[in-house]
Amino acid sequence: MIILGVDPGLTRCGVGVIEAGEGRRLSFIHVDVIRSDPHASQDLRLLAIYDGLVAKMDRFVPDAVSIERVFAQENRNTVLGTAQAAGLAMLAAAQRGIPVALHTPTEAKMAITGNGTAQKIQVERMVMRILRLNAMPTPPDAADALAQAICHALRPAGALQGGEREEHLTEAQRQWALAEQRRRGRRRINGDRGM
Amino acid sequence: MIILGVDPGLTRCGVGVIEAGEGRRLSFIHVDVIRSDPHASQDLRLLAIYDGLVAKMDRFVPDAVSIERVFAQENRNTVLGTAQAAGLAMLAAAQRGIPVALHTPTEAKMAITGNGTAQKIQVERMVMRILRLNAMPTPPDAADALAQAICHALRPAGALQGGEREEHLTEAQRQWALAEQRRRGRRRINGDRGM
Structure with missing residues (x-):
């Protein structure tokens, strides 16, 4: 299973690709940063980030796209651009039918x-160890x-995150799952005829 | 000149299309709201909004797309979705070379x-008057x-808004304008050789 991770940003948008094999053995495939010109207009910057994300998804054909969740209370100067970059990653994945x-x-x-409050250096060291790398891949x-x-890849089995859909479904199964999701969203406990 | 206005939103994204004729005479063309299912996953909701915006742009082929600017200090519950919808409108316009x-x-x-603090009803009445409508088009x-x-359409002539590019340019002119924009962004006052 190929997983493409996204650290969203308008100026620098990180992309990391790994393969999760049997027994949750993880292998490094690719890492890169997609950039946009801070002096260009916002629409052209978003286009650059989107085109870069699309190129990565079409190159590595991931089975899942994992995106850092953005919160409104973060740094006000950049949070909207970060949210927009995350939105573009979601759009590109949805256009390809890739679960998010x-x-x-x-x-x-x-x-x-x-440790949910680990320092950046601790995370980097564990990333190296998990992926069996001798050095952090560049750009760091x-x-x-x-x-x-x-x-x-390491999330608890069966844990469905917001925005994530069931994986490996046929179109009919996906439609069913979507209807099921709607039904649950409406907090109904009746059968399908209740919709 | 056809102008497509966007009131961005993830649940309801307003689209209004007008024509600005000679002497700034404005005519109503179209108004609609693109919706996404609040119970669907966020990636599918963004895809629905994007597809809706693309359909409007491809139908009305606007000369400019005008989008409500989103601020981070707005309602935290919806501001990120609003910013993402605005980002999708910018992306769709940029993909078509339409100035934003x-x-x-x-x-x-x-x-x-x-009056910058006018009430909604005052704005609606003036919209009706400017577009010579007998009633507010639905959805209101x-x-x-x-x-x-x-x-x-009514903005002061020559006023360039953030994200807006010069209109009706050849590709060469556009590249020049973009370089000029970068140069200004760097706050240089030297000639082109200073870049």
Whole structure:
């Protein structure tokens, strides 16, 4: 199973790709940072990030895309651009029928180090260890994107994150799952005829 | 000149289309609200909004897209979804080479009523008057999208908004304008050789 992790950003958008094999053995595949020109207009910047994400998804054809969840209370200067970059990653995945998962930075740190408040250096060391790397792949600040991918691979089985859909479904099964999701959303306990 | 205004939102995204003729005579063309299912996952909701915006842009082929500027200090529960919807509108426009303008709600109210703190009903009445309508087009809550489009048509000549590019340029001219924009962004006052 190929997992593509995204550390969203408008100026620098980290992408990390890993493979989760049998027994949750994880292997490093790729890491990169997609950049946009801070002096370009916002629409062209978003287009650059989107095109970069699309190129990665079409190159590595991931089975899941794991994106860092953005919170409104974060740094006000950049939070909207970060949210927009995360939105573009979700759009690109949805256009390709790739399931999307959102994990908070705390969830990623917890999954990787066992400590939700771990320091960046601790996370980086564990990322190296888990992926059996001799050094952090460059660019080093894409470690968060790899951490997102690892977090998704190591998440408790059956744990469905917000935005995540059931994986490996036929179109008919997906439609059914979507209807089921709606039904649950409406908090109904009747049968399908109640919809 | 066809202007497509967007009142961004993840649950309801307003779209208003007007034509600005000679002497700034404005005519109503279209108004609608693109919806996404609040019970669907966020990636599918973003895809629905994006597909809806793309359909409108491809149907009306606007010369400019005017989007309400989103601020981080707004309602925390919805601001990220609103910012993401605005980002999708910018992306769809950039993919089609359509210039993008961002106007704040205050700018729109000021342009339409002369009062940046006008009430919603005052804005709606002026939208009807400017577009020579006998009633507010339905759905009524898309008035903000029409107001965005009107604001862009009535903006002071030569006023370049953030995210807006010069209109009606050849590709070479556009590249030059972009380089010029970068140069200005770097706050240089030297000639082109200074870049």
